Amino acid sequence: xxxxxxxxxxxxxxxxxxxxxxxxxxxxxxxxxxxxxxxxxxxxxxxxxxxxxxxxxxxxxxxxxxxxxxxxxxxxxxxxxxxxxxxxxxxxxxxxxxxxxxxxxxxxxxxxxxxxxxxxxxxxxxxxxxxxxxxxxxxxxxxxxxxxxxxxxxxxxxxxxxxxxxxxxxxxxxxxxxxxxx
Numbered sequence: 001x002x003x004x005x006x007x008x009x010x011x012x013x014x015x016x017x018x019x020x021x022x023x024x025x026x027x028x029x030x031x032x033x034x035x036x037x038x039x040x041x042x043x044x045x046x047x048x049x050x051x052x053x054x055x056x057x058x059x060x061x062x063x064x065x066x067x068x069x070x071x072x073x074x075x076x077x078x079x080x081x082x083x084x085x086x087x088x089x090x091x092x093x094x095x096x097x098x099x100x101x102x103x104x105x106x107x108x109x110x111x112x113x114x115x116x117x118x119x120x121x122x123x124x125x126x127x128x129x130x131x132x133x134x135x136x137x138x139x140x141x142x143x144x145x146x147x148x149x150x151x152x153x154x155x156x157x158x159x160x161x162x163x164x165x166x167x168x169x170x171x172x173x174x175x176x177x178x179x180x181x182x
Contacts, residue, residue, distance in 0.1 A: 001049045002028065003122050003123075003124045004047060004049070004073070004110060004120050004121065004122055005017075005019070005028055006124065007119040007120070007121060007124060007127075008118070008119065008120065010119075011117045011118075011119050011127075011129050012117050013116065013117050013118050013119075014116075014117065015044070015116070015118070016040070016041055016043075017030070018033055018039050018040070018043070019031075019032045019033070020032065020033050020034070020035060020036065020039075021033075022034050022035065035061070036061050036062060036064070036065035036067075037065065039065070042065060042066035042067075043062060043065055043066065043067040044067065044068055044069070045067065045068065045069045045070065045071070046058070046062040046067045046069070046070040046071075047070070047071050047073065047110075047120055048062075048070055048071065048072040048073065048074055048105070048106070049073050049074060050074060051074065051076070052074050052075070052076030052077055052085070052088050052106070053076075053088065055072055055074050055088070055092060055106060056088065056091045056092050056095045059072070059092065059095045059096060059099060059101060059103065060095050060098075060099060062099075062101065063099035063100070063101050067101065068101065068102065069101055069102040069103065069104075070101050070102075070103045070104075070105075070169075071103070071104045071105055071108065071110055071111055071120055072092075072103060072104070072105030072106035072107075072108070072165070072168070073105060073106070073107075073108060073109070073110060073122065074105070074106050074107070075106060075107040075165075076088065076106075076107075077089040077092060077106045077107060077166055077168065078166050078168070079107050079166055089166070089168065092106065092168050093168050093169075096168060096169040101169065102169065102170055103168065103169030103170060104162055104163065104164050104165065104169065104170050105163075105164070105165040105166065105168065105169070106165055106166050106168060107165035107166045108141055108163040108164055108165030108166075109121050109122055109123060109141030109142075109144070109145065109163040109165075110122055110123075110141075110163060111160075111161060111162045111163065112127065112148075112158065112160065112161035112162075113159070113160055114129050114130060114131045114132065114157065114158065114159050114160070115131045115159060117129055121141075121145075121161075121163075123145055125149075127148075127152070128152050128157065128158075130157040131157060131159050132151075132156060132157020132158050132159045133157070133159060134151060134156055134157065134158050134159060135158070135159055135160040135161070135162075135175075135179035135182075136148055136151075136158060136160070136161045136162070137160075137161075137162040137163075137164065137172050137175035137176060137179065138162075138163065138164065138172055139163070139164050139165065139166075139167060139172060140163070141163035141165065144161060144162075144163050145161075145163075148161050160179060160182075162175050
């Protein structure tokens, strides 16, 4: 979570950043909010960085608070083969379907939107924030990051980068359609 926060600050994301943690009043020198209802404004996008057993409720709460999308970085779903993880994965898919949120993840590395200076990725290596005509989307965060780095090394700007992880909500083809229209 701290790496993502540091990336948002480092690249000067101008939108509202509101950490939610019912057990803390401050984190990283910033006020923590108890829940979505206590936020100063409606969330647009939510980053989910809680243990898997809490993620389904966070998605439901985010949608109820008016969020339109979410990125679930949390792992512990269908990538594991145990019964509990499979149950959580099914519950998460159902919650996403019921709420209509546009969700990437779970088990993903995060996203980049250069035009917004938004970098919600756990990777803290230097990233060029130059709006480019290239968009990258893929299930494997490591592969997506390697492609982004190869493009950056060649002077090619990346406007969007999205890692989809387990694809419980949005899938890579959904994003390709969006990028093609953009």
